[in-house]
Every structure is written in C-alpha cells, then in structure tokens.
Amino acid sequence: MKIILYLVIYLLIFKNVLSAELAWNAYGHYSLDKIFSISKDEQIVFFRNRAITTTSVGTNASTECKGYNTFKKNIEQGGFFVCESVDGDGEKVFTEFTPSRGEQDAYGLQKFRVIAGTGKWLEIVGESCLGAFSQITTFDKAFQNASFLWSGKCQVSDMTIERMKSYKKPE
DSSP states (O other), X not given: OHHHHHHHHHHHHHHHXXXXXXXXXXXXXXXXXXXXXXXXXXXXXXXXXXXXXXXXXXXXXXXXXXXXXXXXXXXXXXXXXXXXXXXXXXXXXXXEXXXXXXBTTSOEEEEEEEEEESGGGGGGTXXXXXXXXXXXXXXXXXXOOEEEEEEEEEXXXXXXXXXXXXXXXXX
C-alpha cells in the first residue's frame, strides 16, 4: 500500500514539474453588431472585437472575434464566440470561447479552447484554457468602441512551451 501511495505522490509531483503555463494577453476594442430584443427581459447581443494579443512564448498577433451572448433579466444565459489570431509569422490560431454566467456589466471568466492552428499553434490544438475579461471604457452612444483587456492561461507541458518558442517557419 505504501508503494502505491508513494507512486501516486511521485506522479503528482512529476506532473507539476513538467507542466508550464502559456499566458495570453489581449488589448482591444469591441462593438455591438446587433441587439435582438426578444422581449423586455430577453436580449441576444451580437458583437465583434479587434485586439492585439501577446503571449508568454514571445508571439504577438492581430486578433478578430465574433459571437453572441444571450441575456434574461440582465443575467447572462450563455453565448459563443470564436477568435482568429494571426501572428507575426503569418501563422494562425483559432480559439472558441464559452462565457460564464453573470451580470451583464460584470467582469467574467471564460473557458476557451484552441480549436485549430498552423505552425507553432498546432502544438496546443485541443487545449482547454481559462481567461478573464475586463472592460476598460464603455460604449459610445452607438454601442461602438468599448475598450477591454483580457488575460488567459493554458496549462501545457514544458516541452510544448519550448517547441513553441523554438519554432522556425519553414521557408
């Protein structure tokens, strides 16, 4: 029994030693494309955003996202959006987001998943991650140009981080 306990402890420690964190940061503006007012208490909000994204592996990218959120009585009921980021090497990564429930004007956590990529981004396709959104400035009168910042983290192996950092685009 002691051997099994030691083995489990060893594996947990070994797993943490070999894990690393891929950090993402995005800064940008977003606008509402359309608001469907289903009723006084229910809305579907379609939006788009554009951002500059940085990562802990030294990659910068231009990002565009589109999606929607639904609200009932000012409480988020769920939504969906996808982002396409193109880095300085021309490589792409696509991320899919599922916003958390909460007050419409509150900051929120988002689970996100890397759904596709090219080049170095192939290393993390399928990874599930967590991000947090914070609005900096509010919309103008036309519901345009609110600014935000966003941070995300993915737990990946040290080897994955090293392969991403040392990636060289084929010529």
